[in-house]
Amino acid sequence: MNDFCYRHQTIPLCYGGGSGFGTAYGKAGFDRRARVLEWKFHANKTRTMRSWQRLFSDPTQIQSLEVLYSE
Numbered sequence: 001m002n003d004f005c006y007r008h009q010t011i012p013l014c015y016g017g018g019s020g021f022g023t024a025y026g027k028a029g030f031d032r033r034a035r036v037l038e039w040k041f042h043a044n045k046t047r048t049m050r051s052w053q054r055l056f057s058d059p060t061q062i063q064s065l066e067v068l069y070s071e
Helices: none
Strands: 005-008 011-014 033-041 047-055 058-070
Touching: 005 058, 011 058
Parallel strands: none
Antiparallel strands: 005 011, 033 047, 047 058
16 A cells, blocks of 8 residues: 655655555555645745545544645
8 A cells, every 4th residue: 555655855745545445455454544635825825735644434533644835
């Protein structure tokens, strides 16, 4: 499973983990998850981009929060 964020030079690369329930992407003991990307434009004209994961077993919890861009 590709499930990480890595900064290559100035480019953050984030992979989502495993979102499917089929045999192709399933792995025993690995919770289903989805990666969320949030791009915010603030009132002071700055921007931030964050990424985190939500687990199928508890989608209310944020997992692996990463700040990808901030100014």
